[in-house]
Amino acid sequence: MKSVKFKKEKFPIAIILILSAVLNFANLTIEGYGNEYYAAGVKSMLINFKNFFFVSFDPAGFVSIDKPPLGFWIQTISAKIFGFSGWSIIFPQALAGVISVWLIYYIVKRSFGNIAGTISALCLAITPVFVAASRNNTIDNLLVMTLLIACVFISKAAEKGRFKYLIISLVLIGIGFNIKMLQAYMIIPAVYVTYLISSAVSVKQKIKHLLIGTIVLAVVSLSWAVIVDLVPSQYRPYVGSSTNNTVMELILGHNGLERFNNSGMGGMGGRQVPGEFGNGYGTQNQRGSGNAQNGNWANRQKTVEDSQNGNMANFSGGNGSIPEGMKLPEGSSGGRSPQGGGMAGNFGGQTEASITRLFSKNVLSDQIVWFLPLAIFGFIAGAIVEKLKFTFDNRKKLDLILWIFWLIPEFLYFSYTKGLFHQYYLTMMAPPIAALSGIGLVSMWKLYKEKSKNITWLLLPVSLVANGLVQLLMLSYYSNISSAIKTVIVSSLILCFSASALLIIYKAVRKGNLEQVGNIKVGKALTALAFIGILITPAIGSAATINHKMNGTMPSAGLELLSNSESGNFMMGGRGSEGSNNEKLIKFLESNITDEKYILVVSSATSAQDIILQTGKGIMALGGFTGSDKILTLDKFKTMVKNGEVRYVLTGGMGRGSMDDIMNWVEKNGKVVSESQWRDTVESQERKGYLHFNITGYDKNADSKYNYKNNNSGNNSGNNSGGGPEGMNSQVLYDLKGSVK
CATH class of the missing domain: 1.20.58 (Methane Monooxygenase Hydroxylase; Chain G, domain 1)
Incomplete structure (x- = not known):
């Protein structure tokens, strides 16, 4: 009989786990490499231990990925076992998603019973943003899984007053920090409050435990960062997206304060998250006003007004038509916030900040709110049923506090922050919403069935x-x-x-x-x-x-994905395994390079990632991810040219001013390689047609449609260099052989 009972109880969760596995793994190969920036890094990390440890973006170890190592270490190990492919690097996230579904079941069931746990698991398994993050090589669901394991131990620590469980929980959060840095700390309020209100040990002991635990948390969190920063810079890659080549600055800057307020970023003129686009093209000084092909790399034809308004995509010239695959989905935001911002709308922080942000018409809305009302009412019901007040002397009360203090700070952050975040970050909210939905539905049923006068x-x-x-x-x-x-x-x-x-x-x-x-x-x-x-x-x-294939750099599911698939997807993302326009360039490089350390120098990682994925050879992303990192001085670059480390330089692309002096020197001293040698003429013309259109504004009277205007003024010849997509069509290949004596 016990065996029969066991099977009946476990059958629903077994079905849910199978459902989760199907959603996470089925037809996974359509995602290609997912985020190609991260994928290129994993391919580079497979080459040697130095690249592996320092999370190098490129095979030659020039610059690192702008994230901590653990998630990519796991992806690299998976690629080592199964062979490098899109599937093998996405596999860890998909598996983490299924494990997370089981973890939420276990945690909720432990306190509120099998039915509550089963409902919670089901809600998590079918939350769109959670599935999207599971089917991509972004590392957020590895973090979610780690934090859920931490919840298992903090729940036990608060219930029993066991110091060792608290330490294990904080160690796991520290491990999470080495997956996604400060994002892991979003659970800290829940952990600390839950332990502090526990009645299992005295207040004095709890404070002592938390002080010691905080030290342990800091040590684990900063362990890799300290090691990297202690290594002399000449023996490791430059820390990508940092301003001073240290991981500590990366933690506090790009992955820290910029997540709360990006007012000083200037979008394309400042650092940004891989696959995301910021407000405009940077400062006026970064844009400049000259002619690129006359030797001034700093040309930017955007106005300051465009930058301030966030009109990222204002591509001039061409015939005014919208290229195939770039059509905006009717009825969706198409990646643009109602306040403007073009593709900048994919920064959640550039949608209007308010308590209703996650419910409003924007790129965030249909990713996470599906069970949010149920969770809110569910917490109220749970609080009534459990008489949620001091003393907190049982696991049900403590777990209610744990989940609500996980949910509220994140809800407020994502609702009000003006910093940089992407819609798939909302997967962090999925576990507490799912847990409170399961707990709440069971609690509300108890209140419903009771004979009561209220x-x-x-x-x-x-x-x-x-x-x-x-x-x-x-x-x-x-x-x-x-x-x-x-x-x-x-x-x-x-x-x-x-x-x-x-x-x-x-x-x-x-x-x-x-x-x-x-x-x-x-x-x-x-x-x-x-x-x-x-x-x-x-x-x-x-x-x-x-x-439906998601955008590799901006994965999202839900009705937005269906809508984009119906109308054609406007987002510019990774091509995955669908091919690229670099085949002829690669053939040219492979035919002409000798023993150069870097077969090509480009302005940014976005121009390098596809070539790295195809060749596995050293590509120098001169300005890091988006071209904003000041990695080399002109003198150092000249020395590398003289020593035969670099020969070919591809100007244009996503460069944004950090390497103006180098690119100006290249244009003045390098020999232009005929375009016919490295790029197909047909492809070149298609590329120009792809980029020469103008998205000028948001017509509020036409729902979420856009006005497209032809801007064929004839004055853009040679003007499009450097920053952002407006400069992509002006790529020129230079040969530096013999340029330095």
């Missing part, structure tokens, strides 16, 4: 209706998805609303008495139907990833 029983139907209304709101933002999908979604929401209304009527008719078995069964059936009604839409959004 109105707390209304929490169940009201929460389900509120959740359904939010999902209906999300549907209204994506008017161009297929009629069949709309019909299914609307039908499921009608089911939710109808069943919720019947719950109210049924309770009123029975006058609060649901103690009889028959009455309880009817109530359970109606609750199940209403809950199923709110599961359908996020499940559809998550399942969309199986047949």
Whole structure:
């Protein structure tokens, strides 16, 4: 009998884990390499231990990835075992997603029972942003898994007052720091508050434990950073996206303060997150005003007004047509915030900051809010059922505090921050929302079935209706998805609303008495139907990833993915395994290089990543990820040319002023390689057509459509160099052989 009971209890979670595995792994190869910047780094890390330890972006160890090492170490190990491919580097995240589903089940079940744990696991498994992060080589779900393991131990530490469990929890958070730096600390309020309010040990002991634990946390967190910074700079890659070649500055700057306020960033003129685009092109000084092909690399034709308004994509020239694959999806933001910003809208911080940000019409909306109302009402119900007040002497109370203090700070951060964050960062909110949804639904059912004079029983139907209304709101933002999908979604929401209304009527008719078995069964059936009604839409959004390729650098699922797939995707992202335009360039380089350390010098990692993936050879990204890093002096570069370390330099691309002196020198002293030798003429013309169009503004009177204007003024010849996509069409290959005597 025990065996039968065990199987019955475990059967639902087994099915959910299979569902999670299908969502995370099915047809995973369509994602190609995912984020090519990270993928190129993993390929480089496979070459030698030095590259591996320092997380080198390029095979020659010139500059590092601008993230800590642990997530990419795991990806590199996976690639070593299975062979380097897009699948092998995404595999760890997909597996971490499935493990996270089991962890949320285990943690919630431990305190609130099997049904609550099962519901929580199901909600997490079908949350769109969670699935999107699982199917990409961004490392966020590795962090989520690590933090959930930390939750297992902090829950035990708070319940039993065991110091060793607290230390294990904080060590795990420190490990998480070495996956995504300060993002791991978003759980700190939950951990510290949960332990502080525990009644298992005295206040004095708790403070002592937390002080010691904080020291341990700091030591683990900073261990790799300190080691790297102690190594002389000539023996390691430059720390990408740092201003002074130290990991500590990277922690405090690009991966720290810039996540709270990017007002001083200047978008393309400042550092940014891989795959994301900032506000405009930088400062006026960075843009300059000369002619690139006359020797001034600092040309920028954008105006200061454009930069301040965030109009990133204002590509001039051409015939005014929108290139294939760059069409904006009707009814979606297309990556642009209502306030402007072009592709800068993919920075969550550039959507309007308010308590309603995550519910508004923007690139964030349909990624995480699917169960948020249920979680909020669920916490209220849980607090009522558990009489949430001092003393906190049982695991249910403590776990409620743990989950709500995980959720609230993150909700406030993502709602109000003006810093840099990407929509897939919202996967951090998925575990507490899922946990509180499972806990809450069980708690609300308890309140509903009880014979009581108060109105707390209304929490169940009201929460389900509120959740359904939010999902209906999300549907209204994506008017161009297929009629069949709309019909299914609307039908499921009608089911939710109808069943919720019947719950109210049924309770009123029975006058609060649901103690009889028959009455309880009817109530359970109606609750199940209403809950199923709110599961359908996020499940559809998550399942969309199986047949629709996500943007590699900006992964997202949900109705946004379906909408973009219906209309063509505007986002510029990784090409994955779909090919590239660099084949002829690579053939030229391989035919002409001799023993140079770097077969090519480019302005930024975005110009280098595809060539690294195809060749596995040294490419110098002169300015780091987006060209903003000041890595080499002109004298040092000349020395490298003289020593035969570099020969070919490709100007143009995503450079943004940090290497103006070097590129100006290259243009004055290098020999121009005929374009016909390294780039197909047809491809070159297509590339110009791809980039020569002008997105001038957001027409608020036309819903979320855009005005496209032809700007064929004839004055852009030779003007497009350097920063951002406006300069991509002006790439020129130079041969520096013999330029330095």
